[in-house]
Amino acid sequence: MTPSQTKDRILETVGLRVTFGTGLLSTVAVDDVSFMIARGEAFGLIGESGCGKSTILRTIAGLVRSYDGALLFANKELPHKRDKEFFRKVQMVFQDPYGSLHPRKMVESVLAEPLAIHGFDNPRKRIDAVLEAVGLGPAFRFRYPHELSGGQRQRVAIARALVIEPEVLLLDEPTSALDVSVQAEILNLLKSLRRERHVTYFMVSHDLAVITHLCDRIAVMTEGRIIEEMTAADVRAGRAREPYTRTLLEASAGYVPAS
Amino acid sequence: MVEPLLQVDDLNISFHGGRGVTRAVRGISFAIGREKVGIVGESGSGKSQTGRAVLRLTPKGAEITAKTLAFDGIDLLAATEPQMRKIRGKRISMILQDPKFSLNPLMRVGQQIVEAYRVHTRAGKAEARDRAMAMLEAVNIRNPARVFELLPHEVSGGMGQRIMIAMMLILEPDLIIADEPTSALDVTVRRQVLTILDDLVSRRGAGLMFISHDLNLVAEFCDRVLVMYAGRILEDIPARELKHAQHPYTRALLDSLPRLDRPVEMLAVPLRDPAWLDGPTIRGSTS
Amino acid sequence: MAVIAIFAPLFATHDIYTQDLSIRLQKPSMTHWLGTDELGRDVHSRLLFGARITLYIAGLTAIIAAPLGLLVGTTAGYVGGWVDTVLMRIVDVFLAFPSLILALAFVAALGPGIENAIIAIALAAWPPIARLARAETLTIRKSDYIAAVRLQRASSFRIIFGHVMPMCISSVVVRVTLNMASIILTAAGLGFLGLGAQPPSPEWGAMLSSAREFVLTNGIIAAIPGTAILTVSLAFNLLGDGLRDMLDPRHG
Numbered sequence: 001m002t003p004s005q006t007k008d009r010i011l012e013t014v015g016l017r018v019t020f021g022t023g024l025l026s027t028v029a030v031d032d033v034s035f036m037i038a039r040g041e042a043f044g045l046i047g048e049s050g051c052g053k054s055t056i057l058r059t060i061a062g063l064v065r066s067y068d069g070a071l072l073f074a075n076k077e078l079p080h081k082r083d084k085e086f087f088r089k090v091q092m093v094f095q096d097p098y099g100s101l102h103p104r105k106m107v108e109s110v111l112a113e114p115l116a117i118h119g120f121d122n123p124r125k126r127i128d129a130v131l132e133a134v135g136l137g138p139a140f141r142f143r144y145p146h147e148l149s150g151g152q153r154q155r156v157a158i159a160r161a162l163v164i165e166p167e168v169l170l171l172d173e174p175t176s177a178l179d180v181s182v183q184a185e186i187l188n189l190l191k192s193l194r195r196e197r198h199v200t201y202f203m204v205s206h207d208l209a210v211i212t213h214l215c216d217r218i219a220v221m222t223e224g225r226i227i228e229e230m231t232a233a234d235v236r237a238g239r240a241r242e243p244y245t246r247t248l249l250e251a252s253a254g255y256v257p258a259s
Numbered sequence: 260m261v262e263p264l265l266q267v268d269d270l271n272i273s274f275h276g277g278r279g280v281t282r283a284v285r286g287i288s289f290a291i292g293r294e295k296v297g298i299v300g301e302s303g304s305g306k307s308q309t310g311r312a313v314l315r316l317t318p319k320g321a322e323i324t325a326k327t328l329a330f331d332g333i334d335l336l337a338a339t340e341p342q343m344r345k346i347r348g349k350r351i352s353m354i355l356q357d358p359k360f361s362l363n364p365l366m367r368v369g370q371q372i373v374e375a376y377r378v379h380t381r382a383g384k385a386e387a388r389d390r391a392m393a394m395l396e397a398v399n400i401r402n403p404a405r406v407f408e409l410l411p412h413e414v415s416g417g418m419g420q421r422i423m424i425a426m427m428l429i430l431e432p433d434l435i436i437a438d439e440p441t442s443a444l445d446v447t448v449r450r451q452v453l454t455i456l457d458d459l460v461s462r463r464g465a466g467l468m469f470i471s472h473d474l475n476l477v478a479e480f481c482d483r484v485l486v487m488y489a490g491r492i493l494e495d496i497p498a499r500e501l502k503h504a505q506h507p508y509t510r511a512l513l514d515s516l517p518r519l520d521r522p523v524e525m526l527a528v529p530l531r532d533p534a535w536l537d538g539p540t541i542r543g544s545t546s
Numbered sequence: 547m548a549v550i551a552i553f554a555p556l557f558a559t560h561d562i563y564t565q566d567l568s569i570r571l572q573k574p575s576m577t578h579w580l581g582t583d584e585l586g587r588d589v590h591s592r593l594l595f596g597a598r599i600t601l602y603i604a605g606l607t608a609i610i611a612a613p614l615g616l617l618v619g620t621t622a623g624y625v626g627g628w629v630d631t632v633l634m635r636i637v638d639v640f641l642a643f644p645s646l647i648l649a650l651a652f653v654a655a656l657g658p659g660i661e662n663a664i665i666a667i668a669l670a671a672w673p674p675i676a677r678l679a680r681a682e683t684l685t686i687r688k689s690d691y692i693a694a695v696r697l698q699r700a701s702s703f704r705i706i707f708g709h710v711m712p713m714c715i716s717s718v719v720v721r722v723t724l725n726m727a728s729i730i731l732t733a734a735g736l737g738f739l740g741l742g743a744q745p746p747s748p749e750w751g752a753m754l755s756s757a758r759e760f761v762l763t764n765g766i767i768a769a770i771p772g773t774a775i776l777t778v779s780l781a782f783n784l785l786g787d788g789l790r791d792m793l794d795p796r797h798g
Contacts, residue, residue: 048445049416063693087699100690104712113708114698160694179301180472184515184526191525206446213517213526236519251446253519 010168010200011060012036015069018055029055031224032069039167042194042201044215045226046208046248052224053204057170060202061092088118091161092170096177097153101145107131107156108141114164130159133196135189151182155189162193169194171203175210187213208252212236220245263290264434264466265313268327272308272490274320283308283321285490288540291434295460295467297477297498299512300487306470309487310436313468314351315343331433349379352427356439358419362411368419369395369407372426379430394425398455417448421455428459435460436468441476453480474501474512486512489536496543506541507532589770592748596771599749600778603664603733603742604726610668612675612722619679620710624687625702634680640673649732653741660749663742667732671725678721682714723786727779734775750775 018030030052037043047053058064060071062082071078073086094100101110108127115123128138134155145153154174161169174190175183191214194201205211211218212232220228220242228242240246272284284305289296300306311317313328313335328335330351338346347353355361363371372391376382382390395403398421411419420440427435440456441449457480460467471477477484478501486494486509494506504510511529622633640648645667652666686692687710695705736742737751750771757768 048447061697063696082699084699087697092694092697094690094694096690100694102691102695102709102712105709113695113700117698117700117704157694164698180474180512181301181515181529184517184528187517188525188528208446209517209519212519213522232522236522247447249519251450 008039009036009072010039010074011202012072012075013056013060013069014072016056016059016071017068018052018059018064018066019068028224030059030067033221033224033226034069035219035226035229037168037200037202039200040198041217042203042215044211044218045202045204045221046206046211046218047204047221048206051221053221054172056221057092057172057202057204061090061170062086084118088164089166090168090170091164091166092172093154093157093161093174095173097150097157098145098177100157101153103145105144106141107143107148110156110160111141111163114160118164120164126163130163133162133193134159135185149182150178151185154178154182154186158186158189158193162197162199165197166199168200168202171201173205173207174203176205176207183210190214208235208248220248263292264331265291265468266327266329267309267313268325270309270312270323270325270328272305272312272317273322274318275322276320283490284312287487287490287492289485289492289495291466291468293433293464293466294483295457295469295481296483296485297469297471297481298485298487299471299474299477301472303489304487305490306487307438310353310438310468310470313434313436314347314353316347316353345379348375348427348432349430350432351434351436352430352432354420354423354427354435354437354440357443358411358414358416358423359443361423362419364411367408367410368414368422369409372422372429375426376429390429391425394429395422397428397459398422398425399451400425415448416444417452420444420452424452424456424459428463431463432465434466434468436470438470439472440469442471442473449476474509475516491536491538492540493535493538494541494543496541500543505543506535508535589767592753593750593770593774596748596750596753596774597778599660599747600730600733600775603660603667604729604782606664607668607671607729607733608722608726610664611671612718614668615672615675616679616711616714616718618672619676619681620683620706620714622676623680623683624706624710630680633676637673637676640670641677643670645670645728646732646735649736650739650741653736658741660742660747663733663736666736667729670732671729674725675718675721679714679718682717683710686710686713720786720790723782723789726782726786730775730779730782 012035014034016030016033017028019026019028021027033052033056035043045053045056055064059067062078065080067080073090078086111127111130112123115126120126127141131138131140136152136155136159140148140152140156145156148156158174171190175186178186187210190201193199201215203211203215212235216232218230218232218235219226220230222244228240228245230239230245234240235249238249240249267290268288269286270284270288271282271286274281274283287305287309298306298309308317308321312321312323313330315323315335315338317323323336325336330346333342333346335343335346362368366374369388369391372394373384373387376387376390377384380387392403392407395406400406400418400421406414406418406422414422420443424440437456441452444452456467459465467481469477469481474484474486478498481498484494484496484498484501485492486496486504486506488508494504494509496504496509501509501513504513508529508531511527514527515529517523517526618633618637622630643651648670649663649666652669653662656662656665692705692709695709700708733742733749734751734754737749737753738755740752740755742749742751753771754768754775757771761768
């Protein structure tokens with residue numbers, strides 16, 4: 001039974017179109033994109049730089065206000081200016097751990113803020129719990145970002161996103177700025193968190209191996225359009241329909257000497 | 260047994276900063292002949308500094324010492340700056356990661372190649388231009404006359420990198436140091452660029468030092484792999500034997516990457532053993 | 547200098563207001579360390595009390611100008627749109643005038659006196675700070691950590707005050723410190739023209755002005771407040787430079 005047959009769609013885009021610039025200098029970053037994500041699944045979007053995948057993520061997140069087409073959350077269309085409820089249910093982890101934490105704020109403050117904005121009780125307990133969940137202890141509450149390594153910062157960023165218990169987590173290449181060994185830790189963390197908390201993941205990346213490791217279904221994007229959707233099993237077996245997808249799969253399999 | 264072009268023995272690179280001495284490279288020894296050698300490590304392992312030390316391009320405040328740092332018999336440590344200038348570009352050249360930052364943004368790309376050529380030879384303008392065109396063709400650029408006139412921001416990443424390669428190889432150096440040459444490129448473009456590099460390096464019989472953080476890439480592209488960690492070389496092994504790597508760090512790096520062909524539930528996370536900091540280098544069999 | 551200003555009454559050896567015309571214009575001596583001025587008052591004591599006034603003016607100006615400039619600049623930079631345009635045009639109008647002229651204009655409107663002088667100088671000092679804060683805000687606005695807070699549906703108010711301003715504060719502090727010299731000079735200028743602290747207050751600019759007549763015969767009376775103004779301006783400049791080096795993130 002494919003997700004499209006169940007009615008439990010948590011996120012859906014219909015004919016999404018995002019243009020930047022005006023007149024002669026305008027570029028179409030996202031061109032008539034339609035896809036849907038079922039509740040509880042991990043959906044990946046893969047494409048090379050400039051294909052528009054980050055733009056889609058940011059548009060869903062509400063950071064890009066002007067777009068054409070419709071975005072639906074739990075089968076209801078979202079207004080261009082999102083409300084607080086939306087942000088309680090959908091959160092994002094950014095790519096660059098060195099830029100996504102406020103340099104002058106302690107971890108405690110970073111985690112307490114969303115709790116305060118959304119009126120959660122027991123902030124102290126929740127902060128401790130989420131720090132444990134991402135593999136840092138309560139001792140990290142009083143650290144500043146410059147005292148943390150890249151991997152630790154990314155864990156804090158994940159904690160910040162999860163502390164208000166969202167239903168959907170948007171992930172913008174969460175490990176591409178990290179060292180290989182740290183990447184493994186973070187990917188493991190993301191996998192186990194998803195199992196424990198039943199969160200839906202929407203992840204964007206340019207690394208096919210990473211996305212296949214984490215996601216159940218994968219869409220391939222190029223030049224603003226989604227050209228194919230496949231399952232992780234399809235990718236591993238090399239079952240690609242479109243020529244671009246084939247090229248991508250081959251290239252991701254590694255370098256083969258010409259001789 | 261390949262004759263070494265570059266011989267490095269007990270190289271140390273230290274930085275004297277406000278907070279004491281940082282030892283970026285701690286006593287490494289290796290040799291590179293007319294072969295492709297990959298130096299793999301994470302950030303902070305010292306791999307980039309090693310590459311720069313060979314060309315004496317380390318930042319100010321870096322102190323380089325070694326028992327031997329010799330290229331084709333020339334002592335690189337003792338060489339004067341004018342002597343180094345003769346070597347850089349002509350006998351040893353360097354390809355950097357991002358053509359956006361390594362090409363002069365104000366000069367047409369063809370002109371930059373021409374300049375690179377004329378700095379070291381006494382060629383006239385016409386001859387240099389012909390040679391530059393020939394190089395652009397050699398890196399598979401289909402319309403060299405048109406590309407010649409472009410500015411760096413008008414070319415794509417992959418093409419920019421190929422132009423870089425053209426510029427660095429026009430003088431037919433004996434040793435090429437490539438510092439993450441494909442890391443800024445898309446995966447589909449990476450292949451093309453590597454194929455060109457491979458071709459040019461083997462045809463000219465040059466040596467290649469390929470610095471990267473991508474172990475799998477280096478394993479497939481290079482003949483030999485040096486694994487660096489915290490300023491030391493932990494393992495020196497022929498690429499085809501990487502599967503049988505012995506050092507736990509190398510094994511951990513191999514196992515911690517998600518692979519399309521070997522799906523796992525949880526990735527192996529390398530545990531860092533402090534013993535590695537000062538341990539010996541495991542040298543695999545040399546052909 | 548702050549120490550001296552605060553403890554001026556302890557250092558001053560004579561009452562600054564008592565006039566004794568019999569000992570006017572004396573050279574420095576043991577009883578009067580820096581001599582006496584044209585009305586027989588001890589120059590040294592007046593200098594010290596003048597330091598108090600200068601600091602008072604400088605400090606108050608900074609306290610008014612900096613937050614005002616910070617508020618206007620960050621709001622304009624973050625909110626953008628017509629708010630930005632309107633606020634920046636206002637800033638441009640202020641910036642079109644040299645600061646001394648502007649301060650003069652305000653004092654002319656408000657009347658002479660030390661409080662009015664402070665208001666006038668502050669009004670001339672806040673626009674460059676607003677410009678600076680706005681420039682910083684434009685860069686900060688694009689960062690991921692701001693995006694993350696927007697994703698929590700934080701109000702613009704919370705974002706500007708809680709997130710943007712803390713990042714701007716260090717450059718504003720440095721800028722204000724560097725501008726101190728100019729503020730002090732403007733204050734002295736106003737005092738020189740008789741529009742700042744009124745006599746018999748020992749404000750340095752006023753002292754300089756009244757010493758004008760005697761420059762040829764008794765140069766030291768003019769030289770002393772002049773040197774004081776110079777030294778303090780220099781000191782603030784050096785302080786600002788030092789602060790900037792310290793707070794520069796590259797060194798942090």
